[in-house]
Amino acid sequence: ETSSTVITCWAAIAWTANAPLSIEKVEVDPPKPGEVRIKIISSGLCGTDKHILDGKNKVPLPAILGHEGAGIVESIGEGVTSVKPGDKVLTFPIPECKECQFCLHPKGNMCLKEKVLSPTGLMLDGTSRFTCRGRKIYNLFGTSTFTEYTVVHEIAVGKIDAAAPMDKVCIMSCAVPTGFGAVFNTARVTPGSTCVVFGLGGVGLAVVMGCKASGASRIIGVDINEKKFPPARALGVTDCLNPRNLKKPVQEVVKEMTGGGVDFAFEVIGNTDTVVAALESCHMSYGVCVMVGESPSNSRLSFDPILLLPERSLKGSIMGEYKTRSCIPKLVTDYIQKKFNTDPLITHQLPFQKINEAFELLHGGYCIRCVLLF
Ligand code: CND
Ligand code: ZN
Ligand code: ZN
Numbered sequence: 001e002t003s004s005t006v007i008t009c010w011a012a013i014a015w016t017a018n019a020p021l022s023i024e025k026v027e028v029d030p031p032k033p034g035e036v037r038i039k040i041i042s043s044g045l046c047g048t049d050k051h052i053l054d055g056k057n058k059v060p061l062p063a064i065l066g067h068e069g070a071g072i073v074e075s076i077g078e079g080v081t082s083v084k085p086g087d088k089v090l091t092f093p094i095p096e097c098k099e100c101q102f103c104l105h106p107k108g109n110m111c112l113k114e115k116v117l118s119p120t121g122l123m124l125d126g127t128s129r130f131t132c133r134g135r136k137i138y139n140l141f142g143t144s145t146f147t148e149y150t151v152v153h154e155i156a157v158g159k160i161d162a163a164a165p166m167d168k169v170c171i172m173s174c175a176v177p178t179g180f181g182a183v184f185n186t187a188r189v190t191p192g193s194t195c196v197v198f199g200l201g202g203v204g205l206a207v208v209m210g211c212k213a214s215g216a217s218r219i220i221g222v223d224i225n226e227k228k229f230p231p232a233r234a235l236g237v238t239d240c241l242n243p244r245n246l247k248k249p250v251q252e253v254v255k256e257m258t259g260g261g262v263d264f265a266f267e268v269i270g271n272t273d274t275v276v277a278a279l280e281s282c283h284m285s286y287g288v289c290v291m292v293g294e295s296p297s298n299s300r301l302s303f304d305p306i307l308l309l310p311e312r313s314l315k316g317s318i319m320g321e322y323k324t325r326s327c328i329p330k331l332v333t334d335y336i337q338k339k340f341n342t343d344p345l346i347t348h349q350l351p352f353q354k355i356n357e358a359f360e361l362l363h364g365g366y367c368i369r370c371v372l373l374f
Pocket of ligand 2: 046175
């Protein structure tokens, strides 16, 4: 079943930041040993892709972006055993090799073979599988889903239920586990607790759904775009705040509303000042602030260390702390069995060719997740 043919197909190339993506013909090499070539069926657009296009977060360019994809295995490289052609799969920005010292540890989800913290844009052997106009094109975090075909390491591919609706489940490869896991695994939100969520995009609203499912008594939503408030309320936000319409810093208002600060705060925007505001919104002793947003490359956090002294804590959470291949396919099964419904996060669907329009929608306001269909 291994394949040696090059596939020519359409892909969206980010030649530089701060420019529209360009839809071009690319050649996709066959998978090498331990690799899987996937026909992408749907892909979400995540805030991280937007940050990269806006030049806030640096990755090697030119690249094929996209890290929230669902597809069908087209062919496999030598030695691949966990998936076969025809299988439905998700691509994960964090692999799980199940062999390294990090994967074998019961806690955490970082794998020694990860490419997300210092992205090289290349496969583990240091080469690329994409060529456009004779030029090698980088991948994104080893995934690259804004293309009809991609090549991903087997350790970053999760086989999902054959019944999975492929136009919906792509958000299970980033937004949903990132948001749910920040709540269930990192913060461990408790029944009756108070929460604040900074940023009500696709990931932030997945956090909101997790807080509600955990029995939070109050969920305060913070966003500068008030078009996000009605969908946020529908998913469980009890109070909406627009920091631009307040007379005081938003953290002061949150503290007043909750008698000294919330139990759990989540930063799901990706700015250093909102990370500090979220931290300051927490109760001074038992408050837990979880940073989910990706702040700009080379930025620095700055706050008075006395904030942490009375036991308030600040934690990060990536991919919801889920060991990706072991845990996320189970989330998909739970979704298929209707244990939760994340469909409201998908407000728009567009054909892949309209990807630039999809990014405009994400900037505009009413859109939560726009899913590209191939
Ligand atoms: P999306 O762009 O959909 O949402 C961001 C929201 O933040 C929007 O509703 C904005 O209006 C709002 N916002 C922007 N600036 C401010 C501000 N100053 N104050 C209040 N609200 C503001 O993005 P997303 O939901 O897809 O992603 C959110 C963040 O999560 C982003 O930083 C992304 O890079 C990060 C992320 C992290 C992980 C992880 O594993 N930790 C995975 N994927 C994405
Ligand atoms: Zn993401
Ligand atoms: Zn590993």
